[in-house]
Amino acid sequence: MREHEYLQCLHFNSLRLPSGGFANMSLPIVLAVDDADKDRIGAAPDVALAGPDGELLAVLRSVEIYPHNKEERIARTWGTTAPGLPYVDEAIAPAGNWLIGGDLEVLQPIKYNDGLDHYRLSPQQLRDEFDKRGADAVFAFQLRNPVHNGHALLMNDTRRRLLEMGFKNPILLLHPLGGFTKADDVPLPVRMEQHSKVLEDGVLDPETTIVSIFPSPMHYAGPTEVQWHAKARINAGANFYIVGRDPAGMGHPTEKRDLYNPDHGKKVLSMAPGLEKLNILPFKVAAYDTVAKKMAFFEPSRSQDFLFISGTKMRTFAKTGENPPDGFMCPGGWKVLVDYYNSLQTEGATAPAAATV
């Protein structure tokens, strides 16, 4: 991004289009450089962007370099500058004090060579895929965790509602986030294997589901980030977006409270400039129904029958080898998680430091 785009992101969460309308853009996509890089670039108009092995990936043309005011970027993006924001610690704090923007000429698609590149479909590839399948509605589900039967219930119920609304062929875009996540989140390769099992086990229908990786880093920036999550999926052809309580939220890093008001994500999303065409599907709360012995939509009238199983609780089950209640997750998917945590413990026995991964 150039500075005028960066400023519009920070102040307006949207970019003015030549047509006069607005495109939603709540997170700046910027490249930081340090003083040494800035000096090396000097007055050069164009800068090559290389991969980790030095391979030329893209050229940034007619560059401009402008100050990277980290404090302001963090405050306007997260609504706090408290220490301990994961993406700030990971990506912003260590970054250079300058940002470089320009016209990006991509020479070749980015490859990760991690065995998962076939899951990394571009927005155009996704739109083509939806066309090929004859989708007349596409509903997107953002996730960064293993799929349990509560998620599946929600997705299958959404499909049912879309059919009731008159759509003939609603397609689900199961779009797990593939970039940076918190250290205690389940790593991407394990999640992708778990998602495969969920489709193999028939919990989600492979005929009406497309699984693809959304290669964005997780910011945990709540109402600001959920706009990006929705906008990127619209861009890839989705027209329905499922949003729940406290999307992209987290606990406050230094205070005992949620960082964001859990309702603000949905409210801000529903009012955001440039997202007028988005259809927001409110997320019903699913929990384990101890009477029916399955994940079901929570019924306040018999709240005592329901058990909420948090991500932390789920990870504890998998780590300790304890089985979650029957019907919480399909057996194939659960085994992937148990095997992953077992492998960590084995590694941990020989290399304790790895146990914190």
Added chain:
Amino acid sequence: MREHEYLQCLHFNSLRLPSGGFANMSLPIVLAVDDADKDRIGAAPDVALAGPDGELLAVLRSVEIYPHNKEERIARTWGTTAPGLPYVDEAIAPAGNWLIGGDLEVLQPIKYNDGLDHYRLSPQQLRDEFDKRGADAVFAFQLRNPVHNGHALLMNDTRRRLLEMGFKNPILLLHPLGGFTKADDVPLPVRMEQHSKVLEDGVLDPETTIVSIFPSPMHYAGPTEVQWHAKARINAGANFYIVGRDPAGMGHPTEKRDLYNPDHGKKVLSMAPGLEKLNILPFKVAAYDTVAKKMAFFEPSRSQDFLFISGTKMRTFAKTGENPPDGFMCPGGWKVLVDYYNSLQTEGATAPAAATV
């Protein structure tokens, strides 16, 4: 403001209009209440708003009460949460943890009874006044300091440029800010007296100038606040807005640097949603020309001839009784400042604590 308006302010600096367009709104206009007030209000649909002497001023109808997350409000408005922001210390930190919004029914115009109410024209009164004077262009000048001849040069030159552009009767709205300012800024009554002298002395032409008080508190919120400064003047009938370096800016409260990039105010203002009709007039820098012995537009080619006299420097002159260079300010206006600082010193001799005012 209700919560949906408050959130739009914080995230988008603009409010979506029923027509589909956007109205610029970068600062939330909110009323904080504390736990005790919230309890007293209970489930009452309507709340009376009373003045300091208990007189009924307005009714807030169909109220809603929502959390006042001060940290988030401050971070998203100022781009920092560093301690020492004047308006935060003055108005936000001591305020309650709830905000109350609703439909405002104003029963009577607010009076300050400070001898300056005749200067407090509503937007409608200002528009009527411009009509009465037959203005075909209105240019607004935001200020919170005494008017020196550099400001006057700028305003008179703007009028000249507007005449050159073909306007027949450009009118200046001299619109000093009347709400909270920093402790070391010159108080409003003194500034209003100084502005009167500037008009009496003919430095500004009373025939083509309207002086009115802008009753907003100063936030010192840079690029976020300058939008409000401009939007409020458009609302009052102005179509040209003069903007300079680092509008509404200040030094960083804890670091040795400007809080905002001095160019960002103008850039953000020029891109802000809902301000498309605003004509921004860039502020030329005026300084004291030691050769011509008057305030003149700075010429970089002979920079050694120019003397920059900051607000701090000006206040030091007035406090110490030293005269500024000839032609810096009209004698009548300067005398107002000298008398004010003399009066402080007299008070200070009997009551030292007052000397910090």
